[in-house]
Amino acid sequence: MTILDTIVQGVLLGGLYALFAAGLSLVFGIMRLVNLAHGDLIVLAAFLILVLVNGLGLNPFLAVLIVMPLMFIAGYALQAVLLNRTLGKDVLPPLLVTFGLSIVLQNALLEGFSADSRRISAGALETASINLGAVTIGLMPLMAFLSAVAVIVGLNLLIYRTALGRAFRATSDDPVTAGLMGIRPRQVFAVATGLAMAVVAIAALYLGTRANFDPTAGPARLIYAFEAVIIGGLGSLWGTLAGGVILGVAQTLGAAVNPEWQILSGHLAFLAVLLIRPRGLFPRAVD
């Protein structure tokens, strides 16, 4: 494997991490909430897709179209019923409630699906690749990357070009004044979390087709998502993609030296960025 090939694989892996991170970034940007169950929700979505693929014999891409609205509803309900109650000046309640949720989800999935590793089968697509001489690009990793770009373009259009996006930004600035404009902040938050969960469904498809996953795979996904967000800088979705790419490249380069160092070198890249640029590479948010 050449170094160029390693870097290209890392960039594509970064697309997957950006997909993990986009929902986290969106929710944090609007309501300063960090959902510690984010990774477990990705795994939940992966199991939902798995059930549709294995149980009903659906094509995984069709399954994800069904799971997206389901996850939107789940996210909306989660925010409306649970998380809205925890919002306030104190950061403790939302963190502890979502931490509890993470444990609940992991163990519910263990009960439902056992601790076995699973994989979503994408058929012939799994092995399909484009050969460019020195570099071979797998079709699924490429689609994951392109999906990440599409998701970020879509979310940016939503945030900067629609009435809902204006409501997101206004509520993030000042929820009381947003109320005077006729915006219901709690409803806006619920829609935002719903959207984040719809993105999570897309991330889950590529998580489940790329490698094995099991009910305890969530926390590591949360950490990658978090690292991508911090490396990129809070408040910028393109920054999050850049963060994901840096993380992915660091991991594949580390793995090329020694397979055991893959995860570790990703973490070290994150710490290095935190050391040199504590606000990330492309910070946008003021706080």
Place this chain on the structure above:
Amino acid sequence: MTALLETKGLKAFYGDFQALFGVDITVAEGETIAIIGANGAGKTTLMRALSGVLTNAPDSVFCRGEAVGALAAPDILARGIAMVSEGRRLFPSLTVEENLMIGAYGKRRGAWTLATVYDLFPILKERRANPATALSGGQQQMVAIGRALMANPDVLLCDEISLGLAPVVVRDIYAAFPRIRESGAAIVIVEQDIGQALKVANRVYCMMEGRITLSGRPEALSRAAIHAAYFGAQSHDHS
């Protein structure tokens, strides 16, 4: 005839602190009301209760006869009551035009659109793409008023719109009020600038320490009466 907007015996509390002690005001259609009073008289609290920011006076605020004191701000807005908050409270993440557009989030139709607001405050059209907080104080106040107008309100509540602005800027802003009135909206102005308030209002309420101490038509009120209602009659004895 029921009033467009009315309070009956409105009391308000912040924890143990009582800010309003039974306030009665009425606003009829098309009227311009000024509420004057010193700092801490309870004017802003009254506006917060009228606009749905405070929601703990269920039986004291009425809109066209309906009790609305417990309704949240979006529900109050849906009944045609919009507010220009003290300190303007523009959204810094939004441009001037986006701030105006978000005023129409409630989708109430009427005379006020982006075009008519730009017509009222032409400078805003020039600066439409700027971040709202990059504007001068007076221009920001225009955005705040325009944003409230975009909801096409029946009652426009204006809380301390001249605060911190130069007199010449205040004059420019008040110059827009006749046109706002022509659109049919009733206006409630909270002011510390008594002169400005008396000039535009049909009726004046004076507040002190959480109570209405004087009300009437501006031409019928003597300076001495206003002075007494504003500062308290024998206010310099205790202390």
Place this chain on the structure above:
Amino acid sequence: MTIAIPSLKVETRTRASSVSRLIALAVLALGLAAPFLVSRGAVQDLFFILTMLVLAQSWNLLAGYAGLISVGQQVFVGFGAYAMFGAVILFGIDPIPAILIAGVLSALLAIPTAFFTFRLYGPYFAIGTWVVAEVVRLLLAQWKTLGGGTGTSLPREAVRDMAGVGLLRDLFGMKPAQASDAITYWLALILAAATIGFIYRLLRSKQGLGLAAVRDNEQAARAVGVDARRMKAMVYLATAFMTGLAGALIYVQKARISPDAAFSVTDWTAYVIFIVVIGGIGTIEGPILGVILFFLLQNLLADYGSWYLLMLGLAGILTMLFAPRGLWGAFSDRTGIQLFPVRRTLVGGPSVHQGGSSHG
């Protein structure tokens, strides 16, 4: 007109606390005698309860008083345990001094750790601590001398010949295994008592007042001259020391280590968080109540495996939503009883009631 000012005194002690001081001494005395009174299994149970209590009190000080919500405290458990293993295996040091060395090294590890995590704002601090724990776990898994990813055991003779084992055998005729259980248990008892004593004194001191001020309103506290950052850093270091000691002690008793077990987020952080949250965050009594409840639940429900954790998670969520100050907080609010009063009450004024104050 002049008003005679009655002599006022600021007190943090309450009548219940004087009683609880006596109770505490009695419990301590009884606790010291436990290895002679109860079975070896019960001593091991008590050891588990006491070490979890130390972890819970440390996390409570960190999150409940200093507002530093960490989900990465397993780093100090694991690092403390590995430091102890290293000292014993590589340098042949007796496990008991090795525990102390492990505590000191854990506190030293907290310095670079804080350097990174303190750069992260509020909620992101939590995940940052988790990343750091992962980094330390992955690094230690590379250390082949200590078993790499699969782990290793303490040499049998290290525990058997541990300081004090011989003495107990000679004095009371205890078998080595029984004696080493008794010794680790006593150390756990001392550590738990010292941890609670330290936190109690800290919270009643001037620094404790500063900490409370920072928690209530950081900006205002800074404005009156409280160095919030320094205060938080000191608490972070102190809890790293206590957690590291507890980690090392736990692994002297376990005698077998692996990176996954020693850095387990479930065992050393999730359980601890639920103990504190359900018992009552921001109180000293809460973690004590929580750890007892946790032990009972674990014995009742351990057979249900993941259902047990699922229910624990649900209980934590419900507590946070409906009784955010936990069971002890709800009890204390209703009765005014505080066993470890750290709030200040004015005594001696005309209209001041003795006992618990009701303001929050």
